[in-house]
Amino acid sequence: MIRPKQTTEITSNQVHTAFKAVLNILHKWHCTTEEMQILLGLKRSTLFKYKSMPEKASISQDLTERLSYLLNIHAALRILFSNPDSIYGWVRKPNRAPFFNGKSAMDIMLQGRVVDLWAVASRLNAERGGKS
Template sequence: MTAAQAQERPATNTPEAGRVALKFFFNIMQAWGCSVAQQRTLLGGIGNTTYHKYRKLPEVRLPRDTMERISYLMGIHKALRILFSNSPEKAYEWVHKPNDAAPFNGQSALSYMLQGRVVDLADTRRYLDAVRG
């Protein structure tokens, strides 16, 4: 990567980037109707104290794993908004509906993602990107 390319890429390890990521995360969690326990799992199994600190939307350098998880959730949200552009509420409902396609195999996308692994978020994003075309 050239120096110019590095300058064009937004920094994701800054406290401001952490605050923006957390703001997105909590907004999408509200739209999806996720419980605190589900949110903590999606953030990588964080502790209750850390969760409540994050809820205050501080400017904080988030761990790389947390930023990666939120990045996948952003991609999932974007793909759903594109797929359901005529009906945004269906985009939020989709994560709760059973899905027979691989990798979900009859469970909802949310249930699949709640297995807690980063790869589960990545699989969900890849699935939606493939559906989107």
């Protein structure tokens, strides 16, 4: 018997919960408002509106992807490190790995493109390998 391809639909409630979680992570990364805007791809007024009423946020595909990558970065860091200072501090530390070339993950992510978030998440996922 051929089964239909299953798709995973993300509910609006799940995305709003993810948005709140990412705001908490960005706070722990000591992000400024400007950095949050860049990482989330939002205008200042939109960011403040969403922060005050996350359940009313209009979540675009772009923002959904950004939230996903930021959550994946955080999850990988929690697997790689047990110390909260390392979990939340790693993104700002200069990194000598070839991809980073002395820059921090935050430096890379603040270039503002979704692909930059993907690149950092991919490097961390490769680093963690089979750890879970």
